[in-house]
Structure formats: C-alpha cells, structure tokens
Amino acid sequence: MLFQKCKMKHANISLFVPHAGCPHQCSFCNQKTISGSVKQLTPEDVAKTLKQAVEDNVNPETTEIAFFGGSFTAIEREYMIALLEETVPYVKNGSFYGIRVSTRPDAIDEEVLSVLKKYGVTSIELGAQSTDDSVLLLNRRGHTRDDIIKASKLIKQMGFSLGLQMMTGLLGDTPEKSLKTAEDIISLKPDTVRIYPTIVLEGTYLAESFKNGTYTPQTVEEAVDLCSVLLKRFYDNGINVIRLGLHSGGNVEEGYIAGPYHPAFGELCESAIYLKEAINLLQDKYPLENTNLCSLTKKKNITIYVNDRELSKMIGQKSSNKIALKRLGWEATVKGMKTLKQYEIIVE
Numbered sequence: 355m356l357f358q359k360c361k362m363k364h365a366n367i368s369l370f371v372p373h374a375g376c377p378h379q380c381s382f383c384n385q386k387t388i389s390g391s392v393k394q395l396t397p398e399d400v401a402k403t404l405k406q407a408v409e410d411n412v413n414p415e416t417t418e419i420a421f422f423g424g425s426f427t428a429i430e431r432e433y434m435i436a437l438l439e440e441t442v443p444y445v446k447n448g449s450f451y452g453i454r455v456s457t458r459p460d461a462i463d464e465e466v467l468s469v470l471k472k473y474g475v476t477s478i479e480l481g482a483q484s485t486d487d488s489v490l491l492l493n494r495r496g497h498t499r500d501d502i503i504k505a506s507k508l509i510k511q512m513g514f515s516l517g518l519q520m521m522t523g524l525l526g527d528t529p530e531k532s533l534k535t536a537e538d539i540i541s542l543k544p545d546t547v548r549i550y551p552t553i554v555l556e557g558t559y560l561a562e563s564f565k566n567g568t569y570t571p572q573t574v575e576e577a578v579d580l581c582s583v584l585l586k587r588f589y590d591n592g593i594n595v596i597r598l599g600l601h602s603g604g605n606v607e608e609g610y611i612a613g614p615y616h617p618a619f620g621e622l623c624e625s626a627i628y629l630k631e632a633i634n635l636l637q638d639k640y641p642l643e644n645t646n647l648c649s650l651t652k653k654k655n656i657t658i659y660v661n662d663r664e665l666s667k668m669i670g671q672k673s674s675n676k677i678a679l680k681r682l683g684w685e686a687t688v689k690g691m692k693t694l695k696q697y698e699i700i701v702e
C-alpha cells in the first residue's frame with residue numbers, strides 16, 4: 355500500500371492486489387516487483403489504510419482510493435465486494451472523491467460495471483498495452499484489440515472516467531505499431547492515459563526471452579524518442595497523460611534486468627519535446643543555415659522563451675538540450691514567459 359502523488363493534481367491512496375483476478379501472467383508482468391507488495395490485500399488492510407489516510411488529513415477533493423496491480427473486475431466476486439465494502443463509509447462521508455480500479459479489457463461487461471457503480475467507483479483504467487493483435491498475442495495478454503474498443507466504449511457509456519494504459523517496446527512491437535496504438539487510443543477519447551516503456555523484470559517470460567536472445571528491449575534513447583512523440587500526440591488531442599514510465603520505489607530497481615528504466619523518464623520525454631520544438635522553429639526561422647547546420651562554425655546567439663514552470667525541461671537534464679543546440683550552431687539562453695502554454699516556445 356502506498357500513498358502516491360500522481361503527476362496531475364490528484365493523489366491516490368493506492369491499494370495493491372498483485373495479480374488478483376489475472377487469468378495468467380502477461381509476458382512482462384511481475385506485479386509483486388512493480389508494486390513491492392507480496393501479500394494479498396485483505397478487507398482489514400483496506401479499512402486500516404483508509405482510516406490512516408483520513409487521520410493524515412488527505413484532501414478529500416483531490417484524493418481517490420485506487421485498487422491497482424491486478425484485474426480488479428476479474429477478482430473472485432465475493433473478495434472484490436469484500437474489498438469495496440470497506441470503502442463504503444469513506445465514500446459516503448466524502449472522505450475521498452472517488453474510487454479508481456485497474457483491470458483487463460476482457461473483464462468488463464455491463465453486469466460488473468453496475469456493481470462498481472453501486473459501490474461508488476468513478477474511474478476505470480484498462481491495461482490496453484497495444485491495439486495490435488499480434489503484439490497482444492505474443493505478449494500473452496489473452497485479449498484482443500476488439501475487447502479494448504468494446505470495453506472502453508461501455509465504460510464511457512456507463513458514465514465512468516476512462517483511463518487507458520499503453521506500452522512501447524513489447525515483444526513483436528515497433529514504433530509504428532505504438533503510434534497506431536496511440537491513434538486508436540485517441541479515437542477512444544479516454545480521460546487519462548499512462549505510457550509504460552517495457553522493462554524486463556525478473557520472473558517474467560520477457561526475462562527468459564531476453565536471456566535466450568529472442569527479445570531486445572528498447573534503449574532509453576529509443577524509448578524517449580518514441581514516448582515524446584506519443585506524449586505530444588496525446589497533449590495535442592487534449593488527453594491527460596498521468597504517468598510516463600514505471601514509478602521508482604516498489605521493488606522495480608531490485609527486479610530490473612534490462613530495458614529503458616529511468617527514474618525521471620517523464621521529464622526526459624518532455625525535454626525531448628522541447629528540443630524538437632526548438633529545432634523545428636529554428637529551422638523555419640533560419641532556412642538557409644538549415645541546409646548546412648553542422649558546418650556552422652560561428653555560433654548564433656538565440657534566446658528561447660518557455661513558460662516559467664517549464665524552464666528546466668527546455669534546458670534539459672545536465673543542460674542536455676542546450677548542449678544539443680550548441681552542436682547545431684546555436685548558443686541558447688533560456689528565459690521564462692508566463693503567458694506561454696506548455697510546450698509552446700518563442701525564439702529570438
């Protein structure tokens with residue numbers, strides 16, 4: 355159980371049900387490693403955690419109770435209800451603004467959604483991972499693209515907030531397939547999205563595949579390059595990406611074998627967006643130099659303006675964006691301008 359602040363303004367009281375309800379283990383998944391939770395959650399654990407959260411004065415207007423780490427709607431019904439029952443008094447007295455659960459696309463139907471509604475569940479997150487059927491099959495997901503589409507539509511029709519999770523770099527995946535998945539997700543109009551580049555964790559099928567040479571994970575650079583494009587696509591379509599990359603903590607670091615894990619992965623992607631935006635603008639502004647960027651010997655001094663809160667992302671970790679621009683012939687000074695929106699830049 356974790357008290358976890360999400361990137362957006364809300365916070366979750368996260369209750370982990372590792373692998374509960376999962377019909378099998380997907381190629382990449384080791385929830386015991388991801389959540390750091392081994393023991394099966396009991397109704398008493400739920401009651402204790404929520405009581406503690408209230409005593410800690412969590413903000414009822416921004417805090418959700420969140421059941422993560424398994425296939426909540428596929429959990430044995432009696433156990434699922436026993437967990438939800440413990441939330442009833444807290445939801446009724448307004449201690450939290452809702453309940454969020456994560457589950458599989460093929461574990462959604464009208465009947466189970468009615469039960470969730472009755473208990474005050476407000477948000478449902480589906481592990482979509484990919485909308486490419488061959489990728490889903492290779493990664494032992496056990497559901498299809500159609501299941502994702504049907505479940506997403508039903509969740510929205512029944513008035514829940516919809517969250518969709520996608521992954522990049524899965525077995526059999528390509529950047530093109532990930533881009534197509536993002537476009538499919540955009541067309542489903544979710545309220546939130548999480549993007550996870552695939553990490554190889556101990557105790558998974560992917561770990562075996564990596565060790566026997568049949569799976570090669572993305573590098574951090576490849577994952578940042580792709581995920582920054584996905585992030586911008588979602589942003590441009592008004593979809594809130596609430597997580598990019600696995601959380602540090604849990605047992606991820608201990609279970610890590612290979613793959614593009616970075617504790618500040620989201621920030622690397624945002625910096626990559628700023629760098630691309632700056633280069634595009636500069637190429638538009640100085641078309642002549644554009645034909646011969648690398649041969650510039652004399653540096654051109656420029657000032658790049660971004661929103662005040664985005665300065666560090668424009669500069670990049672260890673000034674990486676400024677260094678990249680310098681290599682292309684521009685000596686950049688970065689300044690804040692309150693009126694600019696996220697990812698918007700002006701170059702002078």
Ligand code: SF4
Pocket residue numbers: 373376377378379380383384385423424425458481
């Ligand atoms: S990815 Fe989801 S459905 Fe698959 S094993 Fe993990 S928790 Fe279960």
